[in-house]
Amino acid sequence: MSTSPLSMNRSGAIEVTRAAEETAAVPWYIWFGALAVTSASIGGAWDVAWHRSIGRDTFWTPAHLAIQACGMMAAIICGYLILVDTFGRSEKLKAASVNVLGFRAPLGAFIAAWGGIAMITSAPFDNWWHAAYGLDVKIISPPHTLLILGIRCVAVGILFLILAAMNRASTDQTLSGERTFKTLQRLFLYVGGLIVSGQMFFLIEKTWDVELHSVAAYVWMGVALPVAFAVLSQASRYKWAATSTAAVYMVFAIGEILIMPLVPAQPKLGPVFNPVTHLIPAKFPILIIVPALALDILWQRTRAWKPWKIALASGFLFVAVLTIVEWPFANFLLSKASENRFFGTMYFDYNSRPDGYDRLRQFFHPDHGITLYWGLLRAAIYASISTWIGLSFGRWMRSVQR
Amino acid sequence: MKVFRPLLLMLLFVLVAPTATYAHVGSKDVFETVSAGPYKLYVTVRMPTVIPGVAAIEVRSSGAPVSRIHITPLPITGEASKHPPTSDPMTRSTSDPAFFTGSLWMMASGSWQVRFEISGDAGEQTASVPVPAVALSTLKMQRGLGITLGILGLFLVISMAGIIGAAVREARLEPGATPPPSRKRRAVLATVGGLVLMGIIVWLGGVWWNAEAAGYATDVYRPLKVTPTLSGNVLTLDVQALHTDIERRSRSNNDFLPDHGHLMHLYAIRQPGMDAVFHLHPSLAGPGKFRISLPEMPAGDYTLYGDVVHASGFPETLVSSITVPANMPAAPAGPDDAAANPPSLSAGQLGDRYKLPDGYVMVWDRPSPLTANTAYSFRFHLLDANGKPATDMQPYMGMAGHAAFVKTDGTVFAHTHPEGSAAMAALMLANDSHEGMNHSGMNMDMPMGMEMSEHSEPISNTVEFPYGFPSAGRYRIFVQMKHGVMIETGAFDASVE
Numbered sequence A: 001m002s003t004s005p006l007s008m009n010r011s012g013a014i015e016v017t018r019a020a021e022e023t024a025a026v027p028w029y030i031w032f033g034a035l036a037v038t039s040a041s042i043g044g045a046w047d048v049a050w051h052r053s054i055g056r057d058t059f060w061t062p063a064h065l066a067i068q069a070c071g072m073m074a075a076i077i078c079g080y081l082i083l084v085d086t087f088g089r090s091e092k093l094k095a096a097s098v099n100v101l102g103f104r105a106p107l108g109a110f111i112a113a114w115g116g117i118a119m120i121t122s123a124p125f126d127n128w129w130h131a132a133y134g135l136d137v138k139i140i141s142p143p144h145t146l147l148i149l150g151i152r153c154v155a156v157g158i159l160f161l162i163l164a165a166m167n168r169a170s171t172d173q174t175l176s177g178e179r180t181f182k183t184l185q186r187l188f189l190y191v192g193g194l195i196v197s198g199q200m201f202f203l204i205e206k207t208w209d210v211e212l213h214s215v216a217a218y219v220w221m222g223v224a225l226p227v228a229f230a231v232l233s234q235a236s237r238y239k240w241a242a243t244s245t246a247a248v249y250m251v252f253a254i255g256e257i258l259i260m261p262l263v264p265a266q267p268k269l270g271p272v273f274n275p276v277t278h279l280i281p282a283k284f285p286i287l288i289i290v291p292a293l294a295l296d297i298l299w300q301r302t303r304a305w306k307p308w309k310i311a312l313a314s315g316f317l318f319v320a321v322l323t324i325v326e327w328p329f330a331n332f333l334l335s336k337a338s339e340n341r342f343f344g345t346m347y348f349d350y351n352s353r354p355d356g357y358d359r360l361r362q363f364f365h366p367d368h369g370i371t372l373y374w375g376l377l378r379a380a381i382y383a384s385i386s387t388w389i390g391l392s393f394g395r396w397m398r399s400v401q402r
Numbered sequence B: 001m002k003v004f005r006p007l008l009l010m011l012l013f014v015l016v017a018p019t020a021t022y023a024h025v026g027s028k029d030v031f032e033t034v035s036a037g038p039y040k041l042y043v044t045v046r047m048p049t050v051i052p053g054v055a056a057i058e059v060r061s062s063g064a065p066v067s068r069i070h071i072t073p074l075p076i077t078g079e080a081s082k083h084p085p086t087s088d089p090m091t092r093s094t095s096d097p098a099f100f101t102g103s104l105w106m107m108a109s110g111s112w113q114v115r116f117e118i119s120g121d122a123g124e125q126t127a128s129v130p131v132p133a134v135a136l137s138t139l140k141m142q143r144g145l146g147i148t149l150g151i152l153g154l155f156l157v158i159s160m161a162g163i164i165g166a167a168v169r170e171a172r173l174e175p176g177a178t179p180p181p182s183r184k185r186r187a188v189l190a191t192v193g194g195l196v197l198m199g200i201i202v203w204l205g206g207v208w209w210n211a212e213a214a215g216y217a218t219d220v221y222r223p224l225k226v227t228p229t230l231s232g233n234v235l236t237l238d239v240q241a242l243h244t245d246i247e248r249r250s251r252s253n254n255d256f257l258p259d260h261g262h263l264m265h266l267y268a269i270r271q272p273g274m275d276a277v278f279h280l281h282p283s284l285a286g287p288g289k290f291r292i293s294l295p296e297m298p299a300g301d302y303t304l305y306g307d308v309v310h311a312s313g314f315p316e317t318l319v320s321s322i323t324v325p326a327n328m329p330a331a332p333a334g335p336d337d338a339a340a341n342p343p344s345l346s347a348g349q350l351g352d353r354y355k356l357p358d359g360y361v362m363v364w365d366r367p368s369p370l371t372a373n374t375a376y377s378f379r380f381h382l383l384d385a386n387g388k389p390a391t392d393m394q395p396y397m398g399m400a401g402h403a404a405f406v407k408t409d410g411t412v413f414a415h416t417h418p419e420g421s422a423a424m425a426a427l428m429l430a431n432d433s434h435e436g437m438n439h440s441g442m443n444m445d446m447p448m449g450m451e452m453s454e455h456s457e458p459i460s461n462t463v464e465f466p467y468g469f470p471s472a473g474r475y476r477i478f479v480q481m482k483h484g485v486m487i488e489t490g491a492f493d494a495s496v497e
Helices: A005-009 A018-024 A028-053 A062-087 A091-095 A107-133 A142-169 A175-202 A215-236 A241-262 A289-301 A307-333 A369-397 B002-016 B143-169 B181-219 B424-430
Strands: A098-100 A103-105 B030-036 B039-046 B053-061 B068-075 B099-106 B110-120 B123-133 B226-231 B234-239 B265-271 B277-280 B283-286 B289-293 B300-309 B315-324 B338-340 B353-355 B361-365 B376-383 B402-407 B413-416 B462-467 B473-483 B486-496
Touching: A028 A062, A028 A142, A028 A175, A028 A241, A062 A091, A062 A103, A062 A107, A062 A142, A098 A107, A098 B143, A103 A107, A107 A142, A107 B143, A107 B181, A142 A175, A142 B181, A175 A215, A175 A241, A215 A241, A215 A289, A215 A307, A215 A369, A241 A289, A289 A307, A307 A369, B030 B110, B030 B123, B030 B462, B039 B110, B039 B123, B053 B068, B053 B110, B068 B099, B110 B424, B123 B424, B143 B181, B226 B300, B226 B315, B234 B300, B234 B315, B265 B402, B265 B413, B277 B402, B277 B473, B277 B486, B300 B413, B315 B413, B338 B486, B353 B486, B361 B473, B361 B486, B376 B473, B402 B462, B413 B462, B462 B473
Parallel strands: none
Antiparallel strands: A098 A103, B030 B039, B039 B053, B053 B099, B068 B110, B110 B123, B226 B234, B234 B289, B265 B277, B265 B300, B277 B338, B283 B289, B300 B315, B353 B361, B361 B376, B376 B462, B402 B413, B402 B473, B473 B486
């Protein structure tokens, strides 16, 4: 399973020293960090469902609190690490830290702290934005982008904390070291999966099921996904990294469809075009697990290739497989056959108009012919660039020690 | 620090860049008296300037005691008017049990109503007040907030560059190892590169922000365009429909509802003295085309305020201007048309008693002081030539009186009625489904669009108009009441603080 150097040392049953156990064991803040990212992911999905079922509400909804809890937990982790590494006496901890503006902490702690400050900055900015422009509630606005960037940086920071511990553990040749490595690797893939979910969350408005016969959806996914898959695959050293992180997204999104409708909810705002009685879940996830599997297989077989070649092949493979799988699947999603508790295509927002594309189950501005082919070609090129960036950055991440 | 100054400036510029603001004619807030069964409410709905935005609602109860009021927003017409969202309770003042406050999110532009569910010992009643929801302006960022966000933004830019530098310098070193000089050099380059990258991101963010702001500016409400042409004494008003990509944001020029018997109520006010005012009623000559033969009018420049109501109940005041030449031929005035020639604004403030041409006197119970954004009930009396209350009062277009509040700088025009500032046709649409609902001075059983000349109750010589001035400044108020066959127009001046 693992391609780490540890697998070769499995038989070397060496004496396990107490010190080795201490250095290699998964520290509390990594578990706490994974919990923080989980909280933000659940909060984000819950908040969107809240807006689609109940409408705008007070700041103190449980969904908002779950997002804020992520920031709080990140603040505790980063505050602790920065305090201990900068002012503490432990030379060992200081040794595994970097220096930013005079403070010392692991790189991941600084990235997560940066994300936390970005989250805090986005709150008054977003408040002003709504006061100034009102606008329909939309995810992709400058202040929301800053918030999502903040949450993403908290997640990436946590990923770096796991990664540095993982990379250090990879040189620990004890049995306990190997166990720790595997636990850290699983945590890494889990948090990585939440990052993939986050990418898809950001693209909700672009990948709505009625828009899946438009080139734009594939262009956006071509830009946003390969970079994440390539980074996670390279950094985690796991040969099924793309598939397993995509699986985290699929399970998370399907779980949402199964759970949300069990919670009663009523709109508090008009216009109500669709009287809603329970929380409305997100749309059925995009089948990104299939192109992710294709990428994993490709990357296993092309290790000797030059990076640009891998990137080019990956970009085209990703967009081709994604289109082949999702295009016909979108037909299914717009058919009566998918209107059930599993695929959940009969759930609509309270303000979903009866004459809207969503309610009529019709594709919104579908692309054909030359627009389609050029568009997909563009998506493939973007996906290649996205992969190349991901591969380069992922390889760099592999040697992060601090 | 000098290095970062351009960045700081750019950030601040991006964060506090002013956006275009549009003036609007009329008042955004709605002042309305509501009679629902035994309950009597004075309702003030303070509309937001952006949509979605929060409307603040105040209610003063003066009839049977009210124990609870619930409020809910819903469109006046269409599918969504059938599905009211769950209602919110209003908060009752602890010091004044007849005063209630609440707020509602107005989530979309259009013709809305606030529905009141009123409970008390006298049972439950429902009443609606129509409110037009439109985005009126964009907001500038307050200086303090701009600076705070600028500093936080700058810190984010600098610290990210620091993180990138640290990542290159130390992140890949074995714990405890010190970075070699080559890595340190690369780290400096990476820090500078990070600053440049963040600068580019901030700049792109600014471009995006400006694009969003420009997109929003196109959603800011502007009344339908109207082109007036005067040929002889025939005035034609060509109203252009508004076509947008989104159908529900479009507005037709051919869906107007009669509002107390007329499709358009046109006020013509001579500028700059406001010394001639006409309340006229052009008729429809074709889709979007209103026409009227003007009565005798003194020559000069006139501002025209044309009040219309769309089929959705959405009211608009269409503004234009004409120049009336000297010796224009004159047509006889219509039965509901009214006119007055008060002294010019430059002649000083008009007082509380306005002497009418036939010897009658209109008197204003002027409240003191007059402050902006305060809800008042402005009371006027009509006295005969002997100073006694006029006895031969008649309804004027179905009600005890009409009033227009006009700011002398032309930024405010509001045509109101004894029920309040909402358009009558919208009020009727909004309350169509409520039984037992009755607005004072208005017969709700009357089919819409019928001439409301037959009034069952005797008309008093006193009329009250609920209204609040939207801003400080000088206003002229024109009040119309009818006795016998004579339609009187009184004029009063108000200095609002």
